[in-house]
Amino acid sequence: MNVRDVVPRDAIPSIDEPAFAETYDGDPDDEAIVIDFEGAPARAYPLGILHYHEIVNDEVAGRPIAVTWCPLCASAVVYDRTVDGRALEFGVSESDTSGGSKDSLVLSFGVSGKLADDDLVLYDRETDSEWKQSLGECIAGEFEGRALTVLPASVTTVERFRRDHRGGGVLVPPGGRSEASGDGPEMAPIEYDAAPYERYFAGDGFGLAAHRGDGSREWGRDDLAPKEIVLGIERDGTALGVPRSRVVGADADRENARGPEDEATDDATTESGVVTVTIGDLPIVVFATPDGMAAFESPGYAFTSTDDPHAFDGDGTRWNGATGESTDGRNLARVPTRRLFAFAWQDDHGPEAFYGE
The missing domain is CATH 2.102.10 (Rieske Iron-sulfur Protein)
Structure with missing residues (x-):
């Protein structure tokens, strides 16, 4: 695993107090990560917002979750933010103690500024441990070797979300500044309609080098495209x-x-x-x-x-x-x-x- 520093920690700011609305000012064809947990209205997290934040620390139906997105890997994964003690399984009630101790730690995640094999590395603010986003595995720190629990989610368009989940909420862009808005490691004011990864998604290359226009990693197979x-x-x-x-x-x-x-x-x-x-x-x-x-x-x-x-x-x-x-x-x-x-x-x-x- 190749881990490297790319931008300063928190130069891409996580969303820690998300707000939701039934309306959405962006293109209805924009993609979004969607969760639909029993006991709570469905929620959509548009990728056009996540490009500038990459992590949303949220709580839905009493469950602390992290909605995570790595644009370079097009990796959309929702994790349970609870670790230590019992590893919570989706669908297990809090009253069921058969899995072990309920003494657990709820983590809050931020963007470390590092990449592991071109994938986002999260860090948690409670122990400073680092986690590979696509795996959900801790690669350095107190929880090294532990993995977060993946939760059910999907990626679809905002328009489809509205059709399938009437009354569901769409993430409101919080504004602010992000490194993803600028041409270098400095944070710049966010313009959510700027589509900073559009050229990368349309091109043949993949990885950080391709995004920066410096070439691409090698892909040694022809049965699948690297960005399939x-x-x-x-x-x-x-x-x-x-x-x-x-x-x-x-x-x-x-x-x-x-x-x-x-x-x-x-x-x-x-x-x-x-x-x-x-x-x-x-x-x-x-x-x-x-x-x-x-x-x-x-x-x-x-x-x-x-x-x-x-x-x-x-x-x-x-x-x-x-x-x-x-x-x-x-x-x-x-x-x-x-x-x-x-x-x-x-x-x-x-x-x-x-x-x-």
Whole structure:
């Protein structure tokens, strides 16, 4: 792991007192990290805001969370901020003490100014430990070797969020100054519509050097692009990255195999897809829609694409590929995932840790 200092600590300021509104002044097609925990309205954290802050320390439904974003890796991960004592599992009630001691420490995270393999390094203000964002693992300090708990989240557009979560809140830009606004390590006033990573996302290169226009890291494979979007899933010590192209391609193959009499549409085969994988002992269904990817515990149904690229048929009803909700009132259980570029997943887990290898 290559760890290096890039900018001063907190030159990219975290958001520690987030505010939310039902309105959003940006482009409705802007992407956002979305959480939808039981007991609280859904929340969206637009990436156009996170470019300048990278971390939001928040609390939702009584759970301290860190919404984290690394623009270089396109890595969107939501973590539980509780460590020490019992490692909280999503869905376990606070009254359940079977997991061990409830004496736990809630961390508050900031941007260290370091990169580990081109990925954001967080630091916690309580112990000064450092954490690799894409892994959630402490790489230096008191908690070295410990890992944060990943929580269920997704990345979709603000417009789709509004359709699926009426009454949900969208993060309000706090303003201020950030290193991401300037041309060097100095902080500058934030202009949220400036799109500081637009050229990087559109280019072929990857990593800090590509962002700064100084070249690119090498990529030794041609079956996946280094900036292919991957949904990373871990369970029982097994890690599997599911590339978007392989979900869409697998579904296209199935549609094509049915023949023209089945009237498969172009939208269903080119914009959406579904695959089922088993990680550890858990079957997981992964949906790809035009607005993002999502993973849920598989109920054992055979899902197929429809004429609506946002929806899938299964067990006699239609399912929303972003939320896992069916038209007859059922809900699939969302699986904790990491959304990131292929090169970042490979940095963390190796070249064989992809679906379809």
